[in-house]
Amino acid sequence: MNKFIYMDAAASFLKPQAVLESEGDFLRNRYANAGRGVCERAAAVDDMVDKTRRFVAKFIGADADSIVFTFGATDGFNRIVNILKNTPGMLNKNTVCAVSDLDHHSFRGPFEMSPAKTIVCPLDKNMDIDIKRIPCADILLITAMSNVLGHAQNVKKIISVARKANPNVIAIVDCAQYVVHEKIDVKKWDCDFMCFSGHKIGADTGVGVMYIKNPKRFSPDKFGGGMVAKIYGKKWILESAPICFEAGTLPITQIAGLMPAIDSLIDKRPDLDLIKYMYDELDYLKQIKILSKRDAAILSFVIDGMHPLDVGTILGVNNICVRVGNMCASWIHKYMSVSGCVRLSVGPWNTKSDARAVIKAIKKIVEK
Numbered sequence: 181m182n183k184f185i186y187m188d189a190a191a192s193f194l195k196p197q198a199v200l201e202s203e204g205d206f207l208r209n210r211y212a213n214a215g216r217g218v219c220e221r222a223a224a225v226d227d228m229v230d231k232t233r234r235f236v237a238k239f240i241g242a243d244a245d246s247i248v249f250t251f252g253a254t255d256g257f258n259r260i261v262n263i264l265k266n267t268p269g270m271l272n273k274n275t276v277c278a279v280s281d282l283d284h285h286s287f288r289g290p291f292e293m294s295p296a297k298t299i300v301c302p303l304d305k306n307m308d309i310d311i312k313r314i315p316c317a318d319i320l321l322i323t324a325m326s327n328v329l330g331h332a333q334n335v336k337k338i339i340s341v342a343r344k345a346n347p348n349v350i351a352i353v354d355c356a357q358y359v360v361h362e363k364i365d366v367k368k369w370d371c372d373f374m375c376f377s378g379h380k381i382g383a384d385t386g387v388g389v390m391y392i393k394n395p396k397r398f399s400p401d402k403f404g405g406g407m408v409a410k411i412y413g414k415k416w417i418l419e420s421a422p423i424c425f426e427a428g429t430l431p432i433t434q435i436a437g438l439m440p441a442i443d444s445l446i447d448k449r450p451d452l453d454l455i456k457y458m459y460d461e462l463d464y465l466k467q468i469k470i471l472s473k474r475d476a477a478i479l480s481f482v483i484d485g486m487h488p489l490d491v492g493t494i495l496g497v498n499n500i501c502v503r504v505g506n507m508c509a510s511w512i513h514k515y516m517s518v519s520g521c522v523r524l525s526v527g528p529w530n531t532k533s534d535a536r537a538v539i540k541a542i543k544k545i546v547e548k
């Protein structure tokens with residue numbers, strides 16, 4: 181069988197050996213629930229969760245009490261809407277939420293579907309959130325890196341400008357793509373919430389991270405086991421943060437894989453010279469229009485007169501896995517007047533020979 185080339189890291193990362201080993205060992209030899217047991221084995225799981233929380237906190241420049249484990253970025257953004265709805269005065273029909281066309285459906289969708297009114301932050305000619313035209317809003321959504329364009333936003337600057345218009349603005353950052361390529365620093369950014377998914381950095385599916393700057397300000401969105409200290413009739417005394425935001429059994433197996441995933445990522449990030457190489461190889465072909473920048477983390481393009489699904493299918497037949505379509509980011513496609521595109525995104529496993537093979541296959545399609 182020919183070699184299979186997986187160039188769809190932005191959809192989901194392949195798993196490093198250390199993650200497989202850590203989860204395998206946890207399931208085989210160390211498994212117990214967290215936050216419930218008193219035996220030594222259960223206490224060791226509590227320690228593992230605690231250690232991972234502190235490790236994740238360090239990774240994003242936060243305090244451990246601000247780290248809540250979720251089931252993924254989409255789960256996190258939906259939960260933020262419910263947390264804000266449950267917290268008096270935070271999200272109702274009078275709330276103005278500024279979004280942008282860079283946003284993924286998972287990020288902007290929960291807010292569009294909430295009682296809040298959404299307004300759109302304009303983009304500038306570089307396809308960045310236009311710092312000069314950030315509207316005054318109660319909530320501000322910032323996609324730190326679009327999953328179609330793959331270049332980073334100046335999150336710190338955007339938040340500082342937004343706070344000049346409204347010092348109390350709730351700034352929420354989507355780091356689902358950004359976390360793979362750039363250092364997150366939530367304290368420097370001064371954001372209120374930030375989310376990413378484990379599976380996009382080499383950890384398992386079903387685990388994510390939600391950062392809450394000041395968890396004491398907010399009411400939990402879920403109720404259940406593990407988060408209640410005492411119940412007096414209708415009155416529930418909840419555990420302090422972050423535990424009060426973690427009702428029910430955590431995805432403990434997936435949490436066991438989070439630390440080795442982050443370690444592996446820090447050790448070897450995707451080689452973005454491969455993106456530059458492929459950009460240069462495709463840029464001069466007159467049938468191809470590249471939508472992303474040369475120094476971006478992602479290469480998105482369209483081929484004149486060809487549907488992206490057809491391109492993806494032909495590449496697929498050639499054992500090349502890429503993402504095609506609107507990537508759950510229909511607003512940016514509409515903004516660029518295309519219905520979808522082909523996206524190449526590399527992981528640490530991709531080599532120059534993969535990039536050469538992908539370019540050869542695309543040129544063959546274009547030349548037909």
Ligand SMILES: Cc1ncc(COP(=O)(O)O)c(C=O)c1O
Binds near residue numbers: 286325326377
């Ligand atoms: C920018 C961005 N935000 C949010 C998401 C949603 O992530 P998940 O599906 O892991 O919840 C994605 C996934 O592709 C993404 O690229």
